[in-house]
Amino acid sequence: MMSSVKQAPKPPLIASPLLAGVLFSIIWLAVGALLLSLLLHFTAMKESSLPSNAMLVHGFAALAGGFTSGRRSENKGWYNGALLGLLYGVIVIIISFLASNASLSVHSILLLGVALLSGAFGGMIGVNMKK
Numbered sequence: 001m002m003s004s005v006k007q008a009p010k011p012p013l014i015a016s017p018l019l020a021g022v023l024f025s026i027i028w029l030a031v032g033a034l035l036l037s038l039l040l041h042f043t044a045m046k047e048s049s050l051p052s053n054a055m056l057v058h059g060f061a062a063l064a065g066g067f068t069s070g071r072r073s074e075n076k077g078w079y080n081g082a083l084l085g086l087l088y089g090v091i092v093i094i095i096s097f098l099a100s101n102a103s104l105s106v107h108s109i110l111l112l113g114v115a116l117l118s119g120a121f122g123g124m125i126g127v128n129m130k131k
Contacts, residue, residue: 017080021084021119022087025065025066029061059115062115062116063121066120066125068126069119070127075127076127078123080127081123083119085120093108
């Protein structure tokens with residue numbers, strides 16, 4: 001009879017909770033942007049509704065990133081999620097500035113607020129999800 005040896009769990013591919021959260025939020029942002037563009041092309045959706053729908057996509061992406069960050073951090077989920085949301089918002093604002101020379105506006109502040117709150121909420125959910 002063979003004895004079974006318990007192996008230690010493999011460490012995650014990305015060790016930093018913040019980095020993993022940013023990666024997941026960017027992936028979800030890409031999926032959301034693709035979904036929005038398909039809806040715009042194949043349905044009767046108007047371009048005038050894009051800003052509010054884009055804000056929903058950003059909120060969901062920050063929520064998913066915060067969830068990932070909180071789950072991997074194992075404590076202070078709201079803090080890790082809020083930090084992720086803030087970092088995500090700053091990255092999106094920097095990219096929009098570099099890509100289209102967009103200046104800071106009320107929309108930028110709203111994006112930071114939505115990302116920060118969504119990330120914090122996702123972090124609180126993620127830290128309470130046990131594997």
